[in-house]
Amino acid sequence: MDNNLASRQTGVVKFYVANICGNQHVKKLQIRAQMIMESKGVAFETIDITAEEMEAEKKFMLENASPRANGKIPVPPQFFNQDEYLGDYEDFAEAIELNRLEDFLKVPIFDHEARKAWRPYSNIEKSLSPIFMGVTIILAVFLSYGIMSTFSMPLTLFLMILSVPCTLLVFSLFYRK
Structure with a gap:
C-alpha cells in the first residue's frame, strides 16, 4: 500500500447505491461494500439514485460510469472520488483481494492501530x-x-x-x- 498520502486526493468517496432494489444480490453487495468502507474508516457519501431528489446524481453516474464488457448500463454499487470514476463492485472486490483498497478509492485508509491512536x-x-x-x-x-x-x-x-x-x-x- 502506498504510504505517500500527499499523492492522494482529499475528497470523499461517492458511493452510488439503489436503496429500492429488487435484486437481493445487488443489495448484499451494497451492504458489504458499505460495511467494509465503514470498518476501514473510509470517508464516503452514500448517494441513493432511487431517491427523486437524486435524479441529477443518477444521470451523472450513468453518464460517467463504465459499463461492463456485456455493454449493459452500469448498476449500483458504483464508486467515484470527486468526479473521477473509480469502478464498480467487481473492481472494489478485486482491490480488497489484492490489498489495494487505498489505491482504488484514492483516499487514505487508516488501519485499526491508527484509529486506536486517535482515542488514547x-x-x-x-x-x-x-x-x-x-x-x-x-x-x-x-x-x-x-x-x-x-x-x-x-x-x-x-x-x-x-x-x-x-x-x-x-x-x-x-x-x-
Whole structure:
C-alpha cells in the first residue's frame, strides 16, 4: 500500500447505491461494500439514485460510469472520488483481494492501530481497567456460589454460564479498544 498520502486526493468517496432494489444480490453487495468502507474508516457519501431528489446524481453516474464488457448500463454499487470514476463492485472486490483498497478509492485508509491512536486512554483508565475486570469476576463467582445454595443444580449451572458474557460485557464497557 502506498504510504505517500500527499499523492492522494482529499475528497470523499461517492458511493452510488439503489436503496429500492429488487435484486437481493445487488443489495448484499451494497451492504458489504458499505460495511467494509465503514470498518476501514473510509470517508464516503452514500448517494441513493432511487431517491427523486437524486435524479441529477443518477444521470451523472450513468453518464460517467463504465459499463461492463456485456455493454449493459452500469448498476449500483458504483464508486467515484470527486468526479473521477473509480469502478464498480467487481473492481472494489478485486482491490480488497489484492490489498489495494487505498489505491482504488484514492483516499487514505487508516488501519485499526491508527484509529486506536486517535482515542488514547489516560494512564488512570489504563491502570483501572484490570481492576474493574478483577472485581467483576469476583462478583460473578460470589453470585454463582450464592445462587448454588438457593436454586437447583441445572439453574445454577445456567446462571454461572450466563455470568461469563455478563462479565465480558462489563469488561468491554471499561476496557475499550
